Amino acid sequence: MKKKIRYKLSIWRILALGYLVTMVLGSVLLILPFATKAGQSTSFIDALFTAASATFITGLAPYDTATHWTLFGQLVMLFLMQLGGLGFMTIVSIIFVMFKQGMGLHERRVMMMDAGGGSNALGVKKLVIRIVVGSLIIEAVGALLLCIRFIPQFGALKGIYFSIWHSVSAFCNAGFDLMGTADAPFVSLTGYATDPLVSLTICLLIILGGLGFCVWGDVLDCKFNLKKAQLNTKVILIVNAILLLGGTALFLVFERDNPAYDGYNFGQKLLASFFNSTTARTAGLSTTPLDSMSDSGYMLTLLLMFIGGSSGSTAGGLKVGTFAVITMGMFGVFRGRRDINIGKRRIEYSLVARSLAILTACLMTIIVSTMIICAVEKPEVVNFHDALFQSVSALSTTGLGICDIASQCWLSKIILIILMFAGRVGILTFALALGEKRTAAEIRYPVENILIG
Numbered sequence: 001m002k003k004k005i006r007y008k009l010s011i012w013r014i015l016a017l018g019y020l021v022t023m024v025l026g027s028v029l030l031i032l033p034f035a036t037k038a039g040q041s042t043s044f045i046d047a048l049f050t051a052a053s054a055t056f057i058t059g060l061a062p063y064d065t066a067t068h069w070t071l072f073g074q075l076v077m078l079f080l081m082q083l084g085g086l087g088f089m090t091i092v093s094i095i096f097v098m099f100k101q102g103m104g105l106h107e108r109r110v111m112m113m114d115a116g117g118g119s120n121a122l123g124v125k126k127l128v129i130r131i132v133v134g135s136l137i138i139e140a141v142g143a144l145l146l147c148i149r150f151i152p153q154f155g156a157l158k159g160i161y162f163s164i165w166h167s168v169s170a171f172c173n174a175g176f177d178l179m180g181t182a183d184a185p186f187v188s189l190t191g192y193a194t195d196p197l198v199s200l201t202i203c204l205l206i207i208l209g210g211l212g213f214c215v216w217g218d219v220l221d222c223k224f225n226l227k228k229a230q231l232n233t234k235v236i237l238i239v240n241a242i243l244l245l246g247g248t249a250l251f252l253v254f255e256r257d258n259p260a261y262d263g264y265n266f267g268q269k270l271l272a273s274f275f276n277s278t279t280a281r282t283a284g285l286s287t288t289p290l291d292s293m294s295d296s297g298y299m300l301t302l303l304l305m306f307i308g309g310s311s312g313s314t315a316g317g318l319k320v321g322t323f324a325v326i327t328m329g330m331f332g333v334f335r336g337r338r339d340i341n342i343g344k345r346r347i348e349y350s351l352v353a354r355s356l357a358i359l360t361a362c363l364m365t366i367i368v369s370t371m372i373i374c375a376v377e378k379p380e381v382v383n384f385h386d387a388l389f390q391s392v393s394a395l396s397t398t399g400l401g402i403c404d405i406a407s408q409c410w411l412s413k414i415i416l417i418i419l420m421f422a423g424r425v426g427i428l429t430f431a432l433a434l435g436e437k438r439t440a441a442e443i444r445y446p447v448e449n450i451l452i453g
Contacts (some may be wrong), residue, residue, distance in 0.1 A: 023051050024048075029076045036434055039279065041074065049405070051077075058397040060405060060416065061401075085209065086172065101189075135171065137165045138209075156276065165178055170209070188286045189286065193275070210315025214310070215233050244281075250300050252273040255294060279305055282397050294347060298385075316395075322355045353442055369415055377409065381403070389403075394419035
């Protein structure tokens with residue numbers, strides 16, 4: 001008798017496969033004739049790119065959303081954004097909770113797929129409801145605030161639609177907008193750079209989405225008494241505050257002579273700088289034209305995009321927690337300390353090693369991708385400056401772009417799709433796979449040193 005070979009998929013592979021299937025189905029819907037406005041056409045590679053960008057909530061796009069896609073196409077993209085943001089955050093938050101409970105991988109997968117009514121499954125069900133309801137409430141409040149501005153400007157139906165769209169896009173850190181026109185495509189939210197209502201509402205949605213359920217759920221559980229919060233929550237909130245405020249101050253200094261700021265008073269420059277600092281954390285919406293930024297502002301945007309948001313959130317990037325662990329580990333090594341302490345808690349060096357592995361993988365991926373894009377594209381289409389920015393934007397799922405994607409060759413688009421997929425699913429999958437418990441090897445070889453530094 002022949003033995004049956006069983007292929008056992010881990011929850012991480014199922015998660016990745018699910019997003020790939022969603023991307024392909026989305027591209028099939030977007031390539032339909034009635035998804036594109038009259039007089040325009042959509043190639044399959046561009047439909048696939050748009051579906052990937054929406055599913056992996058990035059925001060890079062070969063076409064302007066408002067002028068190229070019909071209402072049907074826009075609704076398909078809205079559904080992909082919501083599924084890619086809320087669905088991902090829900091699944092990953094549940095997985096984090098299951099890991100914390102010390103359950104086996106098989107048990108976790110059974111719990112995820114079991115529709116039965118066991119006590120643990122009930123707990124997971126309540127967790128899902130809490131995440132979904134909480135996220136929808138945040139998006140609804142954001143949409144209501146945006147309605148105050150958009151309804152008088154666009155009318156009732158269009159104003160409500162625009163409010164819902166941009167609230168979902170901001171909370172999911174997706175970066176798509178509907179503000180483009182035939183004469184001025186890809187303008188994003190530059191028309192609201194000095195509007196506190198729109199700018200601050202979008203920023204708040206981006207920040208909440210970038211924190212993720214693991215953080216704001218813990219804040220609610222401890223009734224806003226942060227002294228009782230988990231170490232992860234405290235670290236994420238502190239580092240986020242430093243990055244937001246530090247980024248705002250630096251943008252205010254670097255972009256003080258930005259031509260786009262002509263006529264702005266100090267308060268308006270401060271608002272625009274805060275928006276730049278917030279959106280660079282993988283949100284993708286912008287109120288300042290990226291081609292007007294200084295070289296210092298360009299580098300600061302690259303750094304903030306690369307760091308990204310929190311694990312288990314709608315944001316991408318290296319992740320704030322990973323950045324914090326690497327930074328603390330660096331200071332610990334330089335000071336010759338045996339342990340890495342944060343407050344009254346100690347971090348294992350194995351966590352630093354995994355964080356450094358993720359950092360190295362991200363940097364190598366960006367370098368290789370940038371080289372390939374520069375090799376296959378003509379300099380007048382994409383130069384090194386553009387290719388590097390694009391690669392970081394795609395891998396961090398930010399969506400900020402400074403060049404025309406539609407004019408790029410199919411190979412560049414495939415590379416960017418792979419980067420978006422890796423940034424949304426692969427890096428986290430890799431990190432969590434490394435975090436699983438492994439049986440130590442029975443044979444341990446002698447230690448020998450290699451010169452470094």
